[in-house]
Amino acid sequence: NAGVTQTPKFQVLKTGQSMTLQCAQDMNHNSMYWYRQDPGMGLRLIYYSASEGTTDKGEVPNGYNVSRLNKREFSLRLESAAPSQTSVYFCASSLFSGGDNEQFFGPGTRLTVL
Amino acid sequence: DAKTTQPPSMDCAEGRAANLPCNHSTISGNEYVYWYRQIHSQGPQYIIHGLKNNETNEMASLIITEDRKSSTLILPHATLRDTAVYYCIVRVPRSQGNLIFGKGTKLSVKP
Numbered sequence: 001n002a003g004v005t006q007t008p009k010f011q012v013l014k015t016g017q018s019m020t021l022q023c024a025q026d027m028n029h030n031s032m033y034w035y036r037q038d039p040g041m042g043l044r045l046i047y048y049s050a051s052e053g054t055t056d057k058g059e060v061p062n063g064y065n066v067s068r069l070n071k072r073e074f075s076l077r078l079e080s081a082a083p084s085q086t087s088v089y090f091c092a093s094s095l096f097s098g099g100d101n102e103q104f105f106g107p108g109t110r111l112t113v114l
Numbered sequence: 115d116a117k118t119t120q121p122p123s124m125d126c127a128e129g130r131a132a133n134l135p136c137n138h139s140t141i142s143g144n145e146y147v148y149w150y151r152q153i154h155s156q157g158p159q160y161i162i163h164g165l166k167n168n169e170t171n172e173m174a175s176l177i178i179t180e181d182r183k184s185s186t187l188i189l190p191h192a193t194l195r196d197t198a199v200y201y202c203i204v205r206v207p208r209s210q211g212n213l214i215f216g217k218g219t220k221l222s223v224k225p
Contacts, residue, residue, distance in 0.1 A: 042218065092158075
């Protein structure tokens with residue numbers, strides 16, 4: 001089992017460019033999440049998908065869109081990248097979205113917006 | 115979800131037990147205590163969680179006080195690879211969405 005995988009590992013964008021971060025899990029989990037982590041800070045939730053076909057905003061959704069493509073895949077899109085979106089992005093999944101389910105994290109995508 | 119307080123940093127000698135404290139004085143009766151860690155630049159890793167009773171798994175033990183206002187994560191024989199930031203998180207079972215990560219405790223295991 002690969003667990004949670006993310007692509008790409010690194011990306012550099014220019015202001016205004018768009019890109020999609022990909023995430024996939026092979027644990028048959030129902031819920032998936034996108035977080036961002038800025039230097040010296042904890043993770044903040046961008047969007048999550050409690051189950052296939054549903055998505056909800058998290059703490060910092062502005063400037064992002066998501067797609068739950070199927071049960072395995074959950075993508076994060078930056079339509080017009082800004083320097084404030086320079087961060088490390090982590091995808092996570094859990095069996096269900098309830099608070100007694102542990103989340104499993106991917107290795108992260110390091111994004112720099114110039 | 116209740117707020118947690120952790121010391122910003124701790125040191126531990128390799129081979130010794132590492133005891134990481136967490137205060138959660140406003141915890142509610144149905145809130146779980148979770149511990150995650152993040153090794154430099156990697157994604158957070160789940161360690162253990164509990165409600166009332168002490169818990170143990172292959173990675174660590176979790177000791178929760180009887181009044182549930184604080185807990186301690188114990189790594190019984192710390193190794194250099196346990197150097198990481200450790201996060202204590204309190205969470206309601208039916209809460210949707212995110213784990214709320216604070217700043218955690220930076221544990222440095224020294225030879």
